Amino acid sequence: MPAPVRHVLFPGRHHLVTRFQTVHLRALLAGELADSSGARVECTPDADVVWAVTSATHSGTRRNPIPAHRREAMIERVTAVEGLPSLIAPVADVPPSPRFARTVLASVELSTGVTASPRETVVACSTPQVAAMYAELGFRIVPVEDAAEDAPARPWDVLELLAAGDERWRDLAHPEVVRFYDRYRLDAHIALIHADPTVSTEGDLTTTRDYRSYTAAFDDASDRKWEQVAPFVEPGRVVDLGCAAGGLLERAARDPRLAESDLYGVDVSRHLVAEAEHRRAQGVFANPNVFFAQRNLLRSAVFPVASVSTTLTVALTHEIASYGEGRSDLELLATRIHEHTAPGGVWVCSDVLGPxxxxxxxxxxxxxxxxxxxxxxxxxxxxxxxxxxxxxxxxxxxxxxxxxxxxxxxxxxxxxxxxxxxxxxxxxxxxxxxxxxxxxxxxxxxxxxxxxxDMTWPDWVALLEGVGFSVEPASGAWxxxxxxxxxxxxxxxxxxxxxxxxxxxxxxxxxxxxxxxx
Structure with a gap:
């Protein structure tokens, strides 16, 4: 008879928790379930569930739409209501690896102090490939959804129902999850990410971009680009759309005219926003009011109406036309920028041009x-x-x-x-x-x-005036x-x-x- 266990390791991305999962975990802690070999699992009175939240450093994509801090808060709320003694361990996003189980165990130990050994830990898991990794390390496996005769929906199934606008997700998710999602409007956030046709599952326009060379090239040109657009920037809320890793805002943050301004960098690429955030944490930006967000302005408004003094787009518009619907997406971009621009504010753009x-x-x-x-x-x-x-x-x-x-x-x-x-x-x-x-x-x-x-200068004039902008005399092709x-x-x-x-x-x-x- 195996010894009683103190920990139930529950690895997963945990974007939501289902009603079935909480019932299953309570039954497991109560000693009512068996492992994959049929042996009953007995838990100590002080046993807990260790929620290993994988892909914790990856968010804003179809694969991982919810950031880790939201997932952790949601789990804390669910487990408190359910009376499930729990610990939460974030696990960084890593490429597929046969050592994945070891990575999770090391992350759990580092963040919670729990050394999960096969002697006193069982792994609750319904993904065969992942379960096999833990079994190879000697852990007993307790099936979750795949052990039930009625084949309950897994969290990802529920998430896809939500993304498709199917309200059945509310009956399958735990009630506290539904309340949490409603409070932070996460259902709309997930639906928006899933509906975006221009962004890959990894949160970018393309899967073939070399980010090191791309970022280096953008940074090298940032002095020249800032010199080009700086004379036209209106202080206040300044937004750099397609900010990459923040090279242009780094220069803007040093401009004395913008010392009292709030500087926002927005990019669709998860990789580039992560690098910009990393730079901010290192103190690269002289202005403390620098903020970054991963957003796609074409899918929804990012800023309130008439709230932005200056919008900068440098080497962005050709990408929007290329990865989207051409001129129609540029018209949508112009409309969105016009809506969030304050009266008297400006959109300053620099890009390549068609003949x-x-x-x-x-x-x-x-x-x-x-x-x-x-x-x-x-x-x-x-x-x-x-x-x-x-x-x-x-x-x-x-x-x-x-x-x-x-x-x-x-x-x-x-x-x-x-x-x-x-x-x-x-x-x-x-x-x-x-x-x-x-x-x-x-x-x-x-x-x-x-x-x-795609665009010539006469095309741009017609588009800008068509959405309500006036074109300043300094504008033109060169x-x-x-x-x-x-x-x-x-x-x-x-x-x-x-x-x-x-x-x-x-x-x-x-x-x-x-x-x-x-």
């Missing part, structure tokens, strides 16, 4: 030979392998690869006809899409997912001469498709100041 007359046919002259070259299917390749392959291609060969990858990933057009060795006929828009992208070999697939030329000299013209030239005459490089960027009228 006027983008449907015009041009000849793009490139080093190397593209005719007769076949593209390679890069799906399933590692990022390092993709970078190595693309880097080894000549400019003409890289266009061949781009003409396959860009339409497939972004939905944009890039029809290429080779009229001679190294001379491709295509639209001016497609030529600029390629030239904007071709040097980003380290993030090739991610960059091929983005369209840079050409980045450094980009032209060092990137666009390197091994490339534009010619008119009919006459063969040289075509001037078009404007490459837009900076606008859109003001909400008083």
């Amino acid at each position: 006027v007359g983008g449907d015009r046919l041009v000849h793009l002259v490139l080093d190397g030979t593209g005719a007769g070259v076949a593209p390679v299917n890069l799906s399933g390749w590692t990022g390092e392998a993709v970078a190595g392959h693309v880097a080894a291609l000549s400019p003409a060969e890289r266009l061949v690869q781009f003409a396959q990858d860009f339409p497939a990933l972004s939905g944009g057009e890039c029809d290429v006809r080779w009229v001679a060795d190294g001379v491709a006929e295509l639209t001016l828009r497609a030529a600029m899409e390629f030239l904007y992208t071709r040097d980003y070999v380290d993030s090739w697939l991610s960059e091929c997912h983005e369209r840079f030329c 050409r980045n001469e450094w980009l032209v000299e060092n990137r666009l013209s390197a091994g490339a030239a534009l010619r008119d498709a009919s006459t063969g005459e040289r075509v001037e490089w078009p404007d490459t960027h837009v900076t606008f100041v859109a003001r909400r009228p008083l």
Whole structure:
């Protein structure tokens, strides 16, 4: 007969607690249940349940919509009402690993002081792969939902009912969970995350982005970007949409004009917001009133109506068009920004720009030979392998690869006809899409997912005025001469498709100041 146990280890993400789970745990502590081998589990009078809350450092995604502090508070409330003696141990989010059970046990010991040994601990678990890890370490396993004949809903099943708007979730979840969710409007939060078509289950626009290089590149350019937008910033509540890891706000926090302002960074990416929060904890920001949030402004308003003095978007609008519904999402973004902008406040935007007359046919002259070259299917390749392959291609060969990858990933057009060795006929828009992208070999697939030329300056003027902004005189399209000299013209030239005459490089960027009228 096994010795009585002092701890019931209950691992899981625990985004909610079901009625069934609390009944099951009470029965387990009362000695009414058996382990997976059929042996009855006897618990000591002082036995407790150790709730190991996994993925505690991961939130705001479909996989983990609720942050750990909310989950812990919810469990505390449920167990207090149920009279379940409990401890809660947060466990950091980790990649799948055969050592996962050991990670949980170590986290439990570190945060609660409980050394869960097989002699005095049983594991309550209904996930076969996870249960097998603990069994391999010698722990007895007590099945939960999979032990019941009526197949009760598991927490994730209930969460999906909630996300789908099915009110049956309220009958399946513990009543204290329902009250907790209603109090903090977590049901709406979960439904919003699940309904977002642009964000992956891991909380980002794309799964192919290298965050180290992306953040480094954004930080390197932050001084230049802040210098560009700073003259137009109105003090008050200043919001940087698409803030990345907070590089622009770091500069804003040092600006004496904004010493009394509240600075907000908003980004859709969980990874980038986590890095921004980490920097704030290190004291990087001179202004103490700097805040970060993971949100998608397209799915719901983030700030109250008429409450923001300045909204900054730097290198963001092309991503919204690329990963969403193109111009319609830009119109929605403009509408949302207009709504939260205070009268007299501004939206300051800087981004790449499509050429006027983008449907015009041009000849793009490139080093190397593209005719007769076949593209390679890069799906399933590692990022390092993709970078190595693309880097080894000549400019003409890289266009061949781009003409396959860009339409497939972004939905944009890039029809290429080779009229001679190294001379491709295509639209001016497609030529600029390629030239904007071709040097980003380290993030090739991610960059091929983005369209840079959806909007021209006349398009922007019409859109901004259409939602109620007035466009300040300082606004307009401009050409980045450094980009032209060092990137666009390197091994490339534009010619008119009919006459063969040289075509001037078009404007490459837009900076606008859109003001909400008083």
